[in-house]
Amino acid sequence: MTVKSKDSRPGGRSARVRAAVHRAVVELVQEVGADNVTIPAVARRAGVNPSSVYRRWGTAPALLADVADQRQDEEAPELLGDLREDLERAAVWTLTDLSRPGGVAFFRAEVAPDVDERRAGLRACLERVSARFQAPLAAAAERGEPVPALERVLDRVVAPLYFRVVFSVPETDEQYARDLVAELCAPGRDAAPGDRGHR
Amino acid sequence: MTVKSKDSRPGGRSARVRAAVHRAVVELVQEVGADNVTIPAVARRAGVNPSSVYRRWGTAPALLADVADQRQDEEAPELLGDLREDLERAAVWTLTDLSRPGGVAFFRAEVAPDVDERRAGLRACLERVSARFQAPLAAAAERGEPVPALERVLDRVVAPLYFRVVFSVPETDEQYARDLVAELCAPGRDAAPGDRGHR
DNA sequence: TGACTAACGCAAAGATCACTGCTTTAGTCG
């Protein structure tokens, strides 16, 4: 059986509706913010009946989470074999992913759902991000190189990125993401992140 | 004119209503989550008419933000004169503040409001947190000691704390908060945060 | 003490959302 996961009838209307709804969600999240995205609004924009959306996704948070899920499974990284370079790529990827319109909003949406699903959403979100960095780490470890613990990467690279994006700290760009990795890999040798003329 | 900021009639009913509403908000945020806090529910619990709440705060996010504001202005730190110790206290304070029931929820609430107020709420939130660390830094600088940049403290201490609390990473406790500061002040000398038998 | 008024309570009306039986559409498969 060719597993396409969901949609027992992937070949037509069902898929079209899903696509239209997803597009509508992305647009609305950008326009009015994740908190103000309601199912009727999404349905209107998607040219779909609200009841269809209710039946498929149930609640707005669930819909948001679904879109967020699908959104991050699109791209696939490639390993170069150099730990620092690969980590930098993962960092830049994370930053890009977080910076695009609605990026933080989706992050927030996934963190939001009610207590029972919440832990699950959090785990999934954290593990997706972790996976990006764990791949390079595992590869380097296999090559016999000394590697920092994943927790350390999260603290020193991922956490600052999230924090700065959420708070809209200026000068949080790709160069900064690379600097974070650089300082993690070669502490004290390079300039500290942000030491490039921040007036 | 004795400026008491808000409330042109601070001496009675108005203040009581505000207190009752604030208490109700805190309780509800803990019980049902910040997203499910509605104005009618708050009003019911506070024994107040919904219209009063609507007239004073307008929307639920605005109410949440107001409560979050008032919540953090309660305590006042004290400086000991030792940079590292003072930073550790600030870190522990931040963690405690974030960990108490509804702490993250309030953080999220303040980040949420619609685009126009959002930047303001973010700035305020960031500046409040920054202030906790800037005081020790300024004091140490005045004493002629070398001090790290505030941005660096945010990246290395505050960001990981926020990140780990939001994602419910285990073993994120006071000891861990101190370790973050320790590693910032004396890089490489002490054990890296988390290196205390994390199996 | 008594007039003044900001803020609250009350109630009604309108809007939106969430849900559900039933009908219709459109892929799927023999």
Place this chain on the structure above:
DNA sequence: CGACTAAAGCAGTGATCTTTGCGTTAGTCA
């Protein structure tokens, strides 16, 4: 091609939420 059925559309219902006009309460100040 024709029967089958998963999914979408439609329409009606109940439950909140939100807003607004108006009367009432309770601090404030001369």
